[in-house]
Amino acid sequence: xxxxxxxxxxxxxxxxxxxxxxxxxxxxxxxYLFWYVQSPGQGLQLLLKYFSGDTLVxxxxxxxxxxxxxxxxxxxxxxxxxxxDAAEYFCAVGGTSKLTFGTGTRLQVTL
Amino acid sequence: DTEVTxxxxxxxxxxxxxxxxxxxxxxxxxxxxxxxxxxxKPPELMFVYSYEKLSINxxxxxxxxxxxxxxSLLNLHLHALQPEDSALYLCAxxxxxxxxxxxxxxxxxxLTVV
Numbered sequence: 014x015x016x017x018x019x020x021x022x023x024x025x026x027x028x029x030x031x032x033x034x035x036x037x038x039x040x041x042x043x044x045y046l047f048w049y050v051q052s053p054g055q056g057l058q059l060l061l062k063y064f065s066g067d068t069l070v071x072x073x074x075x076x077x078x079x080x081x082x083x084x085x086x087x088x089x090x091x092x093x094x095x096x097x098d099a100a101e102y103f104c105a106v107g108g109t110s111k112l113t114f115g116t117g118t119r120l121q122v123t124l
Numbered sequence: 125d126t127e128v129t130x131x132x133x134x135x136x137x138x139x140x141x142x143x144x145x146x147x148x149x150x151x152x153x154x155x156x157x158x159x160x161x162x163x164x165k166p167p168e169l170m171f172v173y174s175y176e177k178l179s180i181n182x183x184x185x186x187x188x189x190x191x192x193x194x195x196s197l198l199n200l201h202l203h204a205l206q207p208e209d210s211a212l213y214l215c216a217x218x219x220x221x222x223x224x225x226x227x228x229x230x231x232x233x234x235l236t237v238v
Contacts, residue, residue, distance in 0.1 A: 045224050056128075056214055057229040058166070064224060085204035103166055111180070112227055 015040045015082030017106050019115035026094050027123050034089040034118050046087040046101045046109040048078055051117075060102075063087060073096070096122045127151050128230035136236045138237050139205060145233045147198040153228075155221040156198040158190060159214040161232070167214055173198060174221035205237045223232030 016039040026032055040042055045064055049057040051065060062074025068080040078089045099122045104115040128149045135145045146157065147166040155174050159167035172180035173192040187209075198215055212232045218225040 047226070049229075054234075056130075058229040059226060059228065062226055107224065107227075110171075111169055117164075117166055 014111045015044070015106050015111075017104050017113055017115035019102075019104055019118050021118045022116070023119045023121065025121040025123060028096050029093050032089075032094045032098070032120070034102050034104075034120070036087045036089065036115060037085050038087060038104070038106045039085065040106055041053065044079075046080060047105040047107065047112070048072065048076070048087075048089050049103045049105060049114075050074075051102045057103065058103045060089070094120075094122055096124060098122055128215055128217055128228055130213075130230040130233050132233060134234045134236075135172075136238060137202065137205065138235065138238055139207070139229075141205075142201070142203045144199040145213055145235070146217075147200075147230060148196055149217040150194075150196060151217060151228070153217035153219050154195060155191060155218045155225070157216040157218075157227065158188075158198070158200050159215055159216060159229075161212040163211075167229075171200075172221060179221060192199065202235070205235075206235050210236045 018037045022037050047062045048060040051057050060076050061070045063070045063080045070078050076091050080087050101117045101119050103117045105112050131146045158170040161167045169182050170184045171190045174191045187204045191199040214228045214232045215230045218227045
C-alpha cells in the first residue's frame with residue numbers, strides 16, 4: 014500500500030529565510046509525487062509534480078523539490094520565504110487510481 | 125486560478141434537509157472526484173467518476189449520493205446528514221483516472237450541519 018509521511022506538523026521560519034519541508038513516501042514502483050499548498054479556507058493548489066526524468070523539479074512560486082529514490086524522499090524547498098507562503102503544505106503520492114496525502118505541514122512565517 | 129468551480133462556497137443545512145453541492149470543470153477532463161476534508165486533516169477520497177461512471181466509492185455512507193450528469197459536471201446530493209459531516213468538500217478533476225494524471229482541485233464547499 015502506498016503511504017506518505019510528513020514528519021513536521023508545524024514549521025516556523027523568518028521571512029527571507031530558506032525553507033525545506035520533508036516528505037517520505039512508500040510505494041512499490043516508481044511513484045508519482047506531488048506537492049500541494051492550501052491557504053486558510055481555500056482549496057488545494059498544485060505546486061509541482063514528479064513523474065520521471067530530472068529528479069530536481071521546479072514549481073510555481075519559486076518552489077522546487079528533489080526526488081531521492083534511495084531515501085524515498087521528495088522534499089520541498091524554497092530559497093527565500095515570503096510572508097504569503099504561510100499555509101498548509103501537503104505531499105502526495107499516486108500510482109494507482111488513488112492519491113494518498115500526507116498529514117500536512119503548517120508553515121508559519123514571522124516578519 | 126482554479127478551473128474547477130464549486131458552488132455553493134458555504135452551506136448550512138439541518139439534519140432533515142436535502143441539499144446538493146455542484147462542481148464544474150471545462151478542461152475536458154474525464155475523471156472527477158469528491159474529497160472530504162476535516163479541519164487540520166488531509167483530504168480523504170470519497171468518490172471517483174471515470175468517463176461519467178462511478179469507479180470508486182470509498183465506503184461512503186448512503187446519505188451522500190454522487191451524480192455525474194455529463195463529463196463536465198459533478199454533483200453531491202446530501203440527505204439526512206449528521207453534525208460530524210460538517211467539513212470542507214473538495215471537488216477535483218484530472219485528465220484520466222490514473223494517478224499519473226495531475227489532479228486539480230476546486231476551492232471547496234464549506235458544509236455545516238446543524
